[in-house]
Amino acid sequence: MSDKAINRIAVLTSGGDAPGMNAAIRSVVRASGHFGKHVYGIYRGYDGMIKGSIKRIERHEVGNIIHRGGTILKTARSYEFFTPEGRQRAYETLKAHNIDACIVIGGNGTYTAAMIFSEEFDIPMIGIPGTIDNDIFGTDFTIGFDTALNTAIDAVDKIRDTADSHNRVFFIEVMGRHTGHIALHTGIGSGATGILIPENNVSIEELVDQLRKGVKRGKLFSLVIVAEGNKNGGAAKIAESVAEHLPELESKVSIIGHLQRGGAPSCHDRVLASRLGASAVTALLDGKTNKSVGIINDEIVFTEFSDAISADKSPKKSLIEMTNILS
Numbered sequence: 001m002s003d004k005a006i007n008r009i010a011v012l013t014s015g016g017d018a019p020g021m022n023a024a025i026r027s028v029v030r031a032s033g034h035f036g037k038h039v040y041g042i043y044r045g046y047d048g049m050i051k052g053s054i055k056r057i058e059r060h061e062v063g064n065i066i067h068r069g070g071t072i073l074k075t076a077r078s079y080e081f082f083t084p085e086g087r088q089r090a091y092e093t094l095k096a097h098n099i100d101a102c103i104v105i106g107g108n109g110t111y112t113a114a115m116i117f118s119e120e121f122d123i124p125m126i127g128i129p130g131t132i133d134n135d136i137f138g139t140d141f142t143i144g145f146d147t148a149l150n151t152a153i154d155a156v157d158k159i160r161d162t163a164d165s166h167n168r169v170f171f172i173e174v175m176g177r178h179t180g181h182i183a184l185h186t187g188i189g190s191g192a193t194g195i196l197i198p199e200n201n202v203s204i205e206e207l208v209d210q211l212r213k214g215v216k217r218g219k220l221f222s223l224v225i226v227a228e229g230n231k232n233g234g235a236a237k238i239a240e241s242v243a244e245h246l247p248e249l250e251s252k253v254s255i256i257g258h259l260q261r262g263g264a265p266s267c268h269d270r271v272l273a274s275r276l277g278a279s280a281v282t283a284l285l286d287g288k289t290n291k292s293v294g295i296i297n298d299e300i301v302f303t304e305f306s307d308a309i310s311a312d313k314s315p316k317k318s319l320i321e322m323t324n325i326l327s
């Protein structure tokens with residue numbers, strides 16, 4: 001708890017951008033205005049905090065952005081913020097603009113930085129989970145996850161048409177460097193034969209077995225969804241490994257990549273971002289600090305940064321097990 005009066009709130013977006021970040025910025029600005037507080041936007045995440053890229057954002061400036069992907073505040077990965085000198089410079093920027101508190105919108109790296117910063121300096125920090133990866137504990141969903149899934153499933157549906165027409169196996173790589181939420185949901189939603197994620201450790205032999213069984217059942221085409229962070233390597237490498245066992249199958253590789261990060265946020269992400277943005281502001285005004293705001297079972301909840309980063313947010317085991325039954 002912090003008992004300092006809060007009049008000026010800074011907001012930034014950091015790490016990988018995610019559809020819905022703009023809706024969250026809008027909500028922070030509008031909710032702060034409602035309580036008579038001023039909002040300052042920091043550009044390019046912690047890099048902008050260090051370099052002094054900060055300016056007041058008025059209510060009208062967040063009009064017409066709720067539906068836009070990306071982030072009007074831009075984002076960055078700042079290597080200087082890892083150093084005490086960098087963070088000291090960042091603090092000086094905040095002091096120079098009389099900032100009383102910060103709201104950071106980003107993923108686990110952004111939260112780690114906020115936690116370290118608030119331990120070093122007396123600036124209350126609240127985090128809003130914005131990442132397509134859905135890898136933050138303390139919320140059912142992160143902002144951008146739903147939109148990324150819709151983009152991925154749309155791409156896979158299109159690939160299915162051509163896979164079906166040619167009787168081919170497609171190895172489709174989706175994002176998720178450390179976690180398989182996107183791949184698991186896309187795989188279930190597309191009825192994939194195989195889903196390879198960091199959390200299920202499916203081996204090439206097991207995948208080959210699944211594909212063989214499909215062929216035996218008369219399956220003429222197959223989809224295999226691969227999270228970029230799975231232990232067997234990317235989709236291209238997996239396709240090569242499978243071909244050594246099943247040279248008779250014609251296979252193709254498709255990497256969906258950064259398409260998944262762009263585009264208009266889904267309604268789900270806009271509503272989620274709006275709720276989290278407004279709750280982040282009221283949390284600061286209630287004296288909360290060092291916490292992530294999330295929604296669990298439709299209720300707003302607050303989680304210590306340390307837990308949000310480190311507690312287990314792996315996909316549900318039952319969901320992973322179900323894929324073996326349905327494929």
Ligand SMILES: Nc1ncnc2c1ncn2[C@@H]1O[C@H](COP(=O)(O)OP(=O)(O)O)[C@@H](O)[C@H]1O
Pocket residue numbers: 014015016046076077078079081082083106107108109110111112113116131
């Ligand atoms: N341990 C850390 N110490 C200081 N800053 C950090 C730390 N981890 C992450 N950051 C800052 O947060 C930024 C965003 O983190 P990153 O992991 O890239 O994205 P995300 O927040 O989306 O997970 C980094 O570029 C860096 O500036």
Ligand SMILES: O=P(O)(O)OC[C@H]1O[C@](O)(COP(=O)(O)O)[C@@H](O)[C@@H]1O
Pocket residue numbers: 015016017106107108109130131132133175176177178228261
């Ligand atoms: O922007 P980059 O450097 O290509 O990062 C790609 C990574 O960012 C993500 O899209 C999102 O991750 P973060 O939100 O944690 O930054 C990952 O799924 C992907 O591995």
Ligand SMILES: [Mg+2]
Pocket residue numbers: 015107108109131133
């Ligand atoms: Mg991350």
